[in-house]
Structures are given as C-alpha cells and as structure tokens.
Amino acid sequence: MSAPMPTTRRPVLVTRPAGRADALVNLLEEQGLVVEHRPLVRLTLEDSSELTAACGHLAAGAYTHLVITSRTAVEALLAALPPGAPRLDVPATTRVLAVGAGTAEALSAAGAPADLVAAGSGAALVEAMPPADGETAVLFPASAAASPTVPEGLAAKGYRLDRVTAYRPELLPLPAATATALRSGGHAAIVLTSPMIARAAAGTGVHASTAVVTIGTPTEEAARTAGLLTTVQADEPTDEALVRAVLTALDSPHPCVPRSSP
Numbered sequence: 001m002s003a004p005m006p007t008t009r010r011p012v013l014v015t016r017p018a019g020r021a022d023a024l025v026n027l028l029e030e031q032g033l034v035v036e037h038r039p040l041v042r043l044t045l046e047d048s049s050e051l052t053a054a055c056g057h058l059a060a061g062a063y064t065h066l067v068i069t070s071r072t073a074v075e076a077l078l079a080a081l082p083p084g085a086p087r088l089d090v091p092a093t094t095r096v097l098a099v100g101a102g103t104a105e106a107l108s109a110a111g112a113p114a115d116l117v118a119a120g121s122g123a124a125l126v127e128a129m130p131p132a133d134g135e136t137a138v139l140f141p142a143s144a145a146a147s148p149t150v151p152e153g154l155a156a157k158g159y160r161l162d163r164v165t166a167y168r169p170e171l172l173p174l175p176a177a178t179a180t181a182l183r184s185g186g187h188a189a190i191v192l193t194s195p196m197i198a199r200a201a202a203g204t205g206v207h208a209s210t211a212v213v214t215i216g217t218p219t220e221e222a223a224r225t226a227g228l229l230t231t232v233q234a235d236e237p238t239d240e241a242l243v244r245a246v247l248t249a250l251d252s253p254h255p256c257v258p259r260s261s262p
Helices: 022-030 049-059 071-079 101-109 122-128 149-156 176-184 195-204 217-225 239-251
Strands: 012-014 035-037 041-045 065-068 095-098 138-143 161-171 189-192 211-214
Touching: 012 022, 022 035, 022 239, 041 071, 041 195, 049 071, 049 138, 049 161, 065 101, 071 101, 071 138, 071 161, 095 101, 122 149, 122 217, 138 149, 149 161, 161 195, 176 195, 189 195, 189 239, 195 217, 211 217, 211 239
Parallel strands: 012 035, 012 189, 065 095, 065 138, 138 161, 189 211
Antiparallel strands: 041 161
16 A cells, blocks of 8 residues: 555545445545545345245255355345354355455355355356356345346356345435535545445536546446446455555546536
8 A cells, every 4th residue: 555645625435335434434544535434325134034044044055055245145144043143054065155355254254264255246256156067056145236147147157046135225315515515526536336336426426526436347337337437446346455546546637527417
C-alpha cells in the first residue's frame, strides 16, 4: 500500500451494507481520506424451513458440493443451524467451493474450509470447476437477487443444483443531503461493490467529476449498463485492492462526461 496521501476536500462515498464496510472505511481513512459510509442495500438473512432443511441435508452428506458466493451466505447457514451448533457440519465427502478469498475466510471461520477458492466472481468459480464426473448434488445457498451465472454455468457442466435463498437484499435510499451531494459533485469518489449497488447509484445520479470505483467485472458491467462510466476496477475483490483502486482513481484524471441522469 502506498504512503498516506493528503486528505481530499471531498469525501469518498462507500455504499456497502451495514456491517460490511468497517474494514474498508478504516483502510481508506488510514490513507488520509475523508470517508462517508451510506449503505445503498440492506441484507436480511432468510429464516425459512427450506434453508434449515438444507443445512440438515448438508450435515447428513446429501450433497457432493457446497458452493458459496458471499460471506452473507455463510452467515445465513450459521443462523439456520440448530441451537448449540455454532459451526457448519460439512462431511469430508462434500467439496466446499468459495467464490473468493473473503468468502473462503468466512467459511474457514465457520468450520468449513474451502477446497477450491475461485478468483472472485461467479464466472471464475464456474470456470474453475471441472465438468461433473458422475452423479452430483450441489447446495447453492445464495442471495434472492443473485445472478444466474453460477447455477446456469454449473448446470451446463452437468451439475445438479439445489438453489436455496439464504438472504434478501433490499434497496435503501440515500439521505437527501448525500444524494444531492452525489449528483452535484460533492464526492471525490464512490465505491461500488455489487451490481445491485451499482444500479442503485446510477439511479440516484453520479456527477461527472466523481470517480467511480468497482470491485469486479460483474459490478463493472452493471455500472456501465446503467450509464456509469467507471474510472477504475479493483484488480481483485478485496478491501486492499479497493483502496488501491480508489487511490489510483483520485490520482488520475478521468473524463468529465455525464455518468447518469440526475
């Protein structure tokens, strides 16, 4: 990480959900930046008999694979366990696959170390998995708003998936003052960490002078489709990479063209 840079007059807007932004905010502030954290999405863990049953089937060895694409999915599985069972019960016969390093870290802490860690996106996870060899049963607990990349990709490779809703994202409006500042150039940069967040930011409106930083290709593509001109994409989906991307964006001139309609 480069040496701390002088504090900018305009804050960096971090839009991650509550409980997901502390480490990133701290790292940005260590670089001398002013940071404003305003979530654009709220995550609610699913409380359903389907998820509870899936955890029971997992512990009983009914699945050949467990595919996890977010830390929140791990939290949802833990919350669905019976009282007194603080760790996931994953048999040795079940391969555990994580979308990236952050998710693998959450799985390890939950007692289910990943056998395979992909490069940070659903597409990378699908690419990393070989074609199915024999009968498979894959448990895929995911967001209710998850893209079809993983289930469709694995199905095309011959895997049989059991997709279960683990949590639900809900859009949150920005406070009026923050939304006005975002549209009028009051922020030096905005950090987008999911396609849903990117679309919400575009809907609010982002001033042409505000650098747009994305966590990875799916978010980048969603931002561009929604009309945002991305300044820098992080080279990997980690907090450290996001900080590097923000520093690069703030240190580099970027086109002052409209990114979205106010």
